[in-house]
Amino acid sequence: GQQLNQSPQSMFIQEGEDVSMNCTSSSIFNTWLWYKQEPGEGPVLLIALYKAGELTSNGRLTAQFGITRKDSFLNISASIPSDVGIYFCAGQKMYSGGGADGLTFGKGTHLIIQP
Amino acid sequence: NAGVTQTPKFQVLKTGQSMTLQCAQDMNHNSMYWYRQDPGMGLRLIYYSASEGTTDKGEVPNGYNVSRLNKREFSLRLESAAPSQTSVYFCASSENRDEQYFGPGTRLTVT
Secondary structure, X not given: OOOEEEEOOEEEEEOOOOEEEEEEEOOOXXXXXXXXXXXXXXXXXXXXXXOOOOEEEEXXXXXXXXXXXXXXXXXEOOOOHHXXXXXXXXXXXXXXXXXXXXXXXXXXXXXXXXX | OXXXXXXXXXXXXXXXXXXXXXXXXXXXXXXXXXXXEOOOOOEEXXXXXXXXXXXXXXXXXXXXXXXXXXXXXXXXXXOOOOHHHOEEEEEEEEOOOOOOEEOOOEEEEEO
């Protein structure tokens, strides 16, 4: 199946630092989403992006939908200990006939924050 | 609102046994999904149901069957479990768009 290349695989940062991660694909997506997953739980939606070039913020999180529709990035400003977790990008292709197909996920960026 | 609920939370099976994973959502969403997550991997789609009465295969459907019982419930069945099906299974739902909301997962071990 198609793949999303997510990087970096893991990040070790100091509390208060800014974080940046990104996702690229060889395919075009019409939607990009960013999820966070904590141990033992399901992914939680952070930000959804629907238009090429769109820049969206959710508190200290900012994400952009790349102009080529093949990439997206997520930034976290002034990281705090509760930001620890695994961040996944996910893309949705154009679909026909209505309804919603499944998402294609990246392999995740594991964020570790050192106090 | 409970959102998306899954049962059981944990399950251990022997090779060849069968079981059904249950999922229910109370958000009145039309679409529901089953994913599996393996260590170091993102989630991979097993099956989905775009609307009540329809189901379609995803990326990794082999060894699984699904039933969209009604608008709220979408079950995943393993007819003859194999060790390769050891994984964490997530159910999700969405309202005809791409924002999928996930349940807490079922951790399945097949020995």
